[in-house]
Amino acid sequence: MRRALVLAALLSPAAFAQVRVEPRLLVKDHRWFVSGGLTWLERGDYYNSPGFLAQASYYLRENDAVEVRAIVFASWLGSSADEVFQNTGLVPDAQKPVSLLAAGWRHSLAYGKVTTGSSVLHFDLQGGADLGLLITDRAANPALLGFFGVAARLGNHLYGQFDLALMGSIESRSTTVFTMGFLPVLTLGAAL
């Protein structure tokens, strides 16, 4: 009888309930994160500027990394400006983006996990700033980027990253102007 009671107690729902702690899997300390992807520079310059990029980050510690980015833009004149050009021959005085080279610092603001069905997605909310050169069809202009984004672990070594950057640059148009634009960046890469 006593044995039967003990077995019943062991099989009760309370006995089945357990606290499972998901270990931190997006570990970055002293690791390289290398990725490539797509971007779009939107700065109101009458150019459509999609781009391809490669970037690499090395985490000096878990929450801080240095990074470099290289973006090549495939810019073309937007339809409204093209219509003006076809009718009059006039073009915007904005310079046509060709590429962007930047380096800077990336900081992890918060680590999070979210259950997606049967799996758990580990991610990092990040922010940072880069300095670089926006190379155009006419000049290499100094550029400054500030960004917020998220880096998510997609597999053992696979991760994805999305940054929304605000980019400012100094550019010589009809006069010298400070321009600002959005630079959303979506990449897929490997953690080495």
Added chain:
Amino acid sequence: MRCLVVLLAVGCGEVHFVDPNPPELFRTTAHIQAGLVDEPVVWMTILDLFVEDAGGCAAAKQATLDAVRAAFATAGGAQMELPFQDLSPDCQKRAEVPLDVAAVKAAFAKADANFPQAHVRPVLVYLDDIDLPLPAQVSSALQSLHATSVAGGATRPILWTVTFPSASNKLGSDSVFAWTFTGDPALQQNLAAMVESNLPLRSTTQPGPIPLLGPADMETTVELKLCDPPDGFKLVDNIPVGQAVQLDRANPPRVLLNLPPIFFDQMRASQLIPAVDITVERCTGNCHRFYIGQPGDAPRRWDEIDGCVLGDPQ
């Protein structure tokens, strides 16, 4: 929406439409100076001398005439002395003989005919040794002659008086010398100094026709505009001001300035030669393309703009 609201708040950097092949414009200024020529020295002596001793009359008149002639001789160049007028033949009564205005004018006309290419401006030298106001008829005759048109209306005579202030007042002379005494060397020296600083008179000549462009500019210019009509000059060539004209290298653009003759004495001639800067805006390419002065200005085709667009050259 080309720029999001957040970016609009801080500014995206203004974008203006520009011409990638704007007109190639340059400003050229041609400095044009009138020429100067010496005019003939034409002069006439008018004597009105009083000599107490009538026996010395002829000698006094001759000495005075000689002094005037010697002074004018220093002017050099083409000269013509007109027959002198003697208002007091026996030196006993002032203005005994009226000034023969008609004869003087006839002499002017003769001088004019003698120098058909020149602008004759006679110098009248009136000498009077009496310290009293001039008789009205002499005064009015001299003023009448002074106002006479010569050289086809281009000039009027010059009046120099050698007398006392009481006589020269209100005469409107161009120059006045104080009378001293007959035969005074200072009288001749004063006259000679006046002649030296004034005669021969010089007058301006037409500068032109003048090419607007130099040889180097001729090579590169496609179209040009004459920017501003020069002040005080009149363009008589058929070049519209402010309008773009095609450069015809076979007939290079020239301007002829219609400058009236201006007379100078020797002292002032070198400083006051009339000159003018004629500014031309040259287009060396893309002349029908758009010119945009300031960012945001409406684009305008250069060859359709009335007037020049570039600022003063630095």
